[in-house]
Amino acid sequence: MFTGIVEEVGEIVDVVAGEDPAGGSARLRVRGPLVTSDARPGDSIAVNGVCLTVVDPSDGEFGVDVMGETLRRSSLAGAIAGTRVNLERAVAAGARLGGHIVQGHVDGTATVVERTEHDEWTAVRFRVGNEEGDGPGLTRYVVEKGSIAVDGVSLTVTGVDDESFAVGLIPTTLRETTLGERAVGSTVNLEVDVVAKYVERLIGAQAGTAGSGK
Template sequence: MFTGIVEEIGTVEAIEHGPDGSDARLRVRGPLVVSDAHLGDSISVSGVCLTVTELPGDGTFFADVMPETLRRSALEDVGVSSPVNLERALPVGGRYGGHVVQGHVDGVGTILSRSPGPRWDDVEIGLAPELARYVAEKGSIAVSGISLTVTHVTDESFGVSLIPTTLEATTLGTLAPGARVNLEVDVLAKYTERLLSTAGILR
């Protein structure tokens, strides 16, 4: 489990695609997140939970990306030298600064616009209507692994405000309109809908 508090911006150093191109193996530089990493650990890469498969000992780690993950996330867009948000899994007893983030991407959104303020940016992100139902004003959403508070929501988009720290310490500081981002809605909303629907309360 993660909290959506990005620890560092890493860099994709290499991508190896499988024989048919449907899967990939990433080499990512992230000196902080690998400082205490072990084989089999989970690291969030721009909101996608990936398993560490190799640790060369030079500040990088390898992770395999399955076809399902590539199809359902914006990791399909990354290339060599692409920046990515990195976060280690939450340790037992760790500080819980964001919200419950599983690293299981629900869909891909698109940055529609960004309006710079005196010290922040207001960003509008488009999403599929089937995901918008889980997004609530003043609720939480993970955007490329970043825990953010929703400022407003429509049937096709939502807004977030990015404080200076988010602008400086995550990839959202430089993404322009048209860029795709990974979205993970609040898992509590999904479980609530599931429980109500199976109980016949929600149809």
């Protein structure tokens, strides 16, 4: 589990496609001196909000294997050497939950459609899903003043409609995460609040039971 509080901005230093093109897997090598300072093989690190398992950490870098499902649902499909990424280690038991509960299980992607610069903050609007329509329906889990993870960053929603949502980015977020670099047209990873999905599932199950007359 993660909190959506980014620890450092790292960099992808190498991308190797899997041997089976149909499988769509990849091996990434990521530079992140802080998050690898105590990393061991098998640990979890969120890379742009995607929970990945650490392989052979050494010299401030670590490897990760990314399967086809993850590539299809996230922006890591377009990762190349030099791509800057948000990094966060799994939260330790007893630590403060500074953001919100983030699983690192990306639900889909969104595109930056508007940025409005203010004196002390920046308003950003995201259209849910890419041009191919990936991620339709996710906005039903998004509510004003609720939480959402964007590229692994815990943010508060300031507005939402059927196709998009908006957030406000403070100077610290702009400076210490990659969101300060996300221009109009950029693709980001989304993870909606898991509590909303559980509530929907439970209500749906109860409605089905009531409809059956049991």
